[in-house]
Amino acid sequence: MIRPACEDLLRGATRGHVEGELGSKTVWRCLSLSSIRAAAMLTRLFNEPSLLPDVQKFPGWVDDSGSEDSKTKDDEQDHCRLGDEDLDEGDMKGGGSRAQSEIAGEEDDDDDDDADEEDCGHEGDGDRPKKRGPKKRKMTPARLERSKMRRQKANARERTRMHDLNSALDNLRKVVPCYSKTQKLSKIETLRLAKNYIWALSEILRNGKRPDVVSYVQTLCKGLSQPTTNLVAGCLQLNSRNFLTEQCQDGARFHMPNPSFSMHAYPYQCSRLSSPQCQSGSNTHSLRNHSYCSAYETVYAGGASPEYNSPDYEGHHSPPVCVNGNFSLRQQEPISPDTERGYHYSMHYTGLPGSRTSVAHGLAYGPSGARSGGAHSENVPPFHDMHLHHDRAPAYEELNSFFHN
DNA sequence: TAGGCCATCTGGTCCT
DNA sequence: AGGACCAGATGGCCTA
Numbered sequence: 001m002i003r004p005a006c007e008d009l010l011r012g013a014t015r016g017h018v019e020g021e022l023g024s025k026t027v028w029r030c031l032s033l034s035s036i037r038a039a040a041m042l043t044r045l046f047n048e049p050s051l052l053p054d055v056q057k058f059p060g061w062v063d064d065s066g067s068e069d070s071k072t073k074d075d076e077q078d079h080c081r082l083g084d085e086d087l088d089e090g091d092m093k094g095g096g097s098r099a100q101s102e103i104a105g106e107e108d109d110d111d112d113d114d115a116d117e118e119d120c121g122h123e124g125d126g127d128r129p130k131k132r133g134p135k136k137r138k139m140t141p142a143r144l145e146r147s148k149m150r151r152q153k154a155n156a157r158e159r160t161r162m163h164d165l166n167s168a169l170d171n172l173r174k175v176v177p178c179y180s181k182t183q184k185l186s187k188i189e190t191l192r193l194a195k196n197y198i199w200a201l202s203e204i205l206r207n208g209k210r211p212d213v214v215s216y217v218q219t220l221c222k223g224l225s226q227p228t229t230n231l232v233a234g235c236l237q238l239n240s241r242n243f244l245t246e247q248c249q250d251g252a253r254f255h256m257p258n259p260s261f262s263m264h265a266y267p268y269q270c271s272r273l274s275s276p277q278c279q280s281g282s283n284t285h286s287l288r289n290h291s292y293c294s295a296y297e298t299v300y301a302g303g304a305s306p307e308y309n310s311p312d313y314e315g316h317h318s319p320p321v322c323v324n325g326n327f328s329l330r331q332q333e334p335i336s337p338d339t340e341r342g343y344h345y346s347m348h349y350t351g352l353p354g355s356r357t358s359v360a361h362g363l364a365y366g367p368s369g370a371r372s373g374g375a376h377s378e379n380v381p382p383f384h385d386m387h388l389h390h391d392r393a394p395a396y397e398e399l400n401s402f403f404h405n
Numbered sequence: 406t407a408g409g410c411c412a413t414c415t416g417g418t419c420c421t
Numbered sequence: 422a423g424g425a426c427c428a429g430a431t432g433g434c435c436t437a
Contacts, residue, residue, distance in 0.1 A: 150423090155414060157424070162412075186410065411434085420425080 177220060178228075178235040189228045196220045 169187055173179055176193045185193065200219040204211065211219075217236050221229040 151415080154416095154424085158415085158426090159413070161425075166412095188410090407437095409434105409436085411432105413431085413433105415430085416428095418425100418427080421423090 178232045180231070183231065185228060185231070189224060192223050193220060193228065193232065196222050196224070 169190055172194055173185055173190050176185075176190065176197050178185070178193065196219055199222075200211075200216055203219070213236060217233055220232050220236075224232065
């Protein structure tokens with residue numbers, strides 16, 4: 001049986017990295033349970049970076065795409081069919097027409113309608129092949145009514161379940177680095193981006209060094225579609241053509257100080273970006289005009305910085321986190337002064353509006369130091385609407401400053 | 406118009 | 422027995 005693609009994605013992204021860090025509720029176990037709980041758990045993970053793995057306990061990213069514990073759903077044929085007598089032929093719509101033929105073809109040769117429970121091995125008539133499963137009961141009006149009610153209740157539950165799943169995905173959209181209210185990421189792209197984001201954060205924690213923004217965006221955009229790649233690149237003030245070109249010319253290797261963070265270990269598909277949004281100029285909009293949302297913002301705004309808890313912000317249901325607690329744990333590791341500066345910067349973020357100018361200024365430069373367009377682009381679709389319902393740009397700039405300082 | 410994405414319905418399976 | 426979960430099927434909507 002084919003597992004849902006999203007679940008496989010999530011599993012590949014998180015297993016081995018977060019397992020064990022969430023106590024009995026590991027993400028891995030969560031993924032094994034259901035995709036909706038997985039999405040909720042991912043959301044919580046983003047809100048609480050303290051749940052990220054201790055890099056000393058979990059060195060390296062585990063890409064275990066092959067070590068799937070096989071699903072043990074049996075394909076045995078000889079089991080009784082359940083619930084056939086409850087099928088409502090009149091209410092069949094959409095995909096429910098599959099079983100109609102076999103139901104319709106079932107003879108109702110049972111004269112006593114109610115309480116006869118049949119087992120699988122009833123004897124057939126003549127040379128007709130034996131039919132397995134319970135005999136059809138006569139569908140009395142009362143039974144028909146009960147069947148309808150049961151089906152309607154099941155449909156309602158399924159709707160609710162899917163709505164919950166969508167809500168969890170919406171929450172996930174709000175904590176991944178790129179969020180737009182008007183241009184929502186698709187479900188699959190949200191999960192892919194979340195996976196990449198976890199990877200990127202884990203690499204940062206593991207290496208203890210900041211990657212350059214090109215590598216960061218490369219990591220985030222791995223496997224994403226072209227529009228999503230453009231979106232993420234725009235969110236991070238980077239022309240997606242630049243980093244993809246740079247990546248291809250570089251022998252498919254990231255610009256990471258640590259060689260383990262390379263294309264070899266993390267293959268990246270070099271896609272061609274040619275959409276208008278990707279052309280020059282799409283990376284020139286300033287944070288002074290556009291504030292974006294990222295998971296780092298979420299962390300900072302989640303409780304440590306009440307000034308960013310805008311009433312308009314309705315996103316996160318996870319409990320607020322203590323940022324200091326999160327990163328102080330990593331501070332115990334021996335880190336370079338450079339790294340220390342980065343962590344220090346993160347930990348002592350105060351969210352003062354005054355910090356925006358310098359950081360935004362830093363973002364006006366590309367990864368190579370060349371000015372990427374200084375002018376403020378007021379209308380650069382599709383990124384012009386990404387700030388939306390709250391203003392937490394300073395925290396986002398903190399994130400970017402991490403890569404530019 | 407084709408293709409992507411999504412919501413919904415549905416039956417099967419597993420679990421409590 | 423009933424609920425949760427899953428995957429297949431279908432149709433609607435949107436966009437290139």
